[in-house]
Amino acid sequence: MSVKALKGFKDILPGTVETWQRIEQTARDIFHRFGFFEIKVPILEKTKLFQRSIGETTDIVEKEMYTFADRNGSSLTMRPEGTAPVLRAYVEHALHVKKPIQRLFTIGPMFRHERPQKGRLRQFHQISIEVLGTNHPMVDAEVMGMARLVLEELGLSVSLEINSLGCPKCRPEFNQALLDFLEKKADKLCSDCERRRQTNPLRVLDCKSQHCQEQYENAPSILDHLCPDCVEHFSSVKKNLDLLNVPYSVNSFMVRGLDYYTRTTFELLTDNLGAQSAVGAGGRYDGLVKQLGGPDVPGIGFALGVERLALLLQHEGLSSEEPQVDCFIAALGDEALARAFVMVNALRMRGLRAAMDHQGRSLKNQMKQAGRMKARYALIIGDDELEKGEGILRNMENREQQNVELGGDLAVWSKMIKILLV
């Protein structure tokens, strides 16, 4: 049996890579417009970084991380998300000193040991952004609008759901109110919710069971328990979304799987991905930088799932795949082949995409290859052409042919070809 890729680890093959490139290019372009700069951070970090940021009792840290001992015994973890490493770099290099407000984005693989399914892999890729140094509600709205714009420019439509999770002042009070409420319902809940009631009470509100949802109709809402500051912040976020004409709906049941979130949280949802509805999600994390040993500055960020975006584009028939060749040189005979060899090279050095055959195929088959590669032009050279010093340049689209000088100086010649092909 030959060796195969690991479960949940996928090869991105030619034909699909083009879609990925379009996704990344679109995101980069938009982020630049919004004043973001790219940062690249390591895939491996000390395990402690994620324990501190994501939260010791979250599912991610408890059972999904690729954690192992380094050769010297220290515990390392392959990053399960992007925010912690970026913040670590921000703190380590004191980026807040260089510029009080940092707008950063990064693109790369993440690793979580989950059971793979549609839109979920063990190695998956995120495009993520962070804004550090401001808690201005305009930034929240700006960032959500930017996420939406990426999807829009890709040709995708999604819905935006937002919520506020409060802050360390108001959340404990809500937590208690929720616990009290759930206690009364204790015997009416499904086994999942009963378990969640113990481990992560917020999660029960997200339960998919119809029966449970009925129980939660009168559950306390986080939005009714926000402190005045958080109320003000949230309503300002909504107002600013309106100013930008960004459509959204409030979902007070929305929760996040990472402990560090505060105040604004949001998800970009689709119903075309099977069980995975979120193509992007994020929120505010005002205490996290300080928690990681940095200055006490607020932050907000989001991540887009590249695989999920690619699936959506494929689903919408928007995937792009178009390898092209500008000029295919079909040669017959050894002398012509050698000539073609240097001509192809000359064209490539002048910025054209050129190709030729190396299998010793017949002219017919070489033309077939050219057609298959979607070559725009084919240049035919054989003994006759060499003798006359003229090749036949065929427009593959309209079949028109013209004779072209094969010339002596290849630089001049390829420049001439380049002009002909435009």
Place this chain on the structure above:
RNA sequence: GUGAGCGUAGCUCAGUUGGUUAGAUCGCCUGGUUGUGGCCCAGGAGGCCGUGGGUUCAAAUCCCAUCGCUCACCCCA
């Protein structure tokens, strides 16, 4: 971790009351055109029918085990 479905050519899939040499489409290669692609026609290559065991005169087909993939739960991008 739990549950369900599926493993036959590079891809998508036919093929069971068990019965000769396992098929099709697309793709790939060659030819029809001594030197011109797409359409058409002809030919060809490519399979331990996931793996191991069992039942049988006979297994892609029935049984058991195992591995793999997929989807869903949980959780998440």
